[in-house]
Amino acid sequence: MSGFMDNIRCGECECVDWGEKRNTIASIAAGVLFFSGWWIIIDAAVIHQDAKVFNHSYHACGVIATIAFLMINAVSNGQVRGDSYSEGCLGQTGARIWLFIGFMLAFGSLIASMWILFGGFVVPQKEVVYPGIAVFFQNAFIFFG
Numbered sequence: 314m315s316g317f318m319d320n321i322r323c324g325e326c327e328c329v330d331w332g333e334k335r336n337t338i339a340s341i342a343a344g345v346l347f348f349s350g351w352w353i354i355i356d357a358a359v360i361h362q363d364a365k366v367f368n369h370s371y372h373a374c375g376v377i378a379t380i381a382f383l384m385i386n387a388v389s390n391g392q393v394r395g396d397s398y399s400e401g402c403l404g405q406t407g408a409r410i411w412l413f414i415g416f417m418l419a420f421g422s423l424i425a426s427m428w429i430l431f432g433g434f435v436v437p438q439k440e441v442v443y444p445g446i447a448v449f450f451q452n453a454f455i456f457f458g
Contacts, residue, residue, distance in 0.1 A: 342458075346454045346458035347454065347455055349454050350452070350454030350458070351451065351455075353454070354372070354448065357444045357447035367444035374425045375426075375451045375452060377425075378423070378455040384414065385412060388411055388415075393409055
């Protein structure tokens, strides 16, 4: 996500150098998305405390997304490219495997949150759908963060 502002041109505003602030802006955006995802699921858990309305085992999906978020952000671009200062445990190959497992966990939790939304709330036509939407948005925000 750190390269999402590379192709954005902001007129001729020379008062701000976006190139040097790219990583800072990307980090802030990722933090806001991560915080928003957890805020939504905490709100749903507080509003719907009954296990019949909102099964609290659905929180496992968000925990796995959080672990994936940390795994993906723990690997730098230099480690994936092989430009880092130290080889580490497995070097470039280990960093790529770690990143691949992180992305697998992230996609898996996002797919599982869709399954929870549709399989647990939409298809049975429950009158309260907000917990399923909250689980999905939590995982989507963490994924995009």
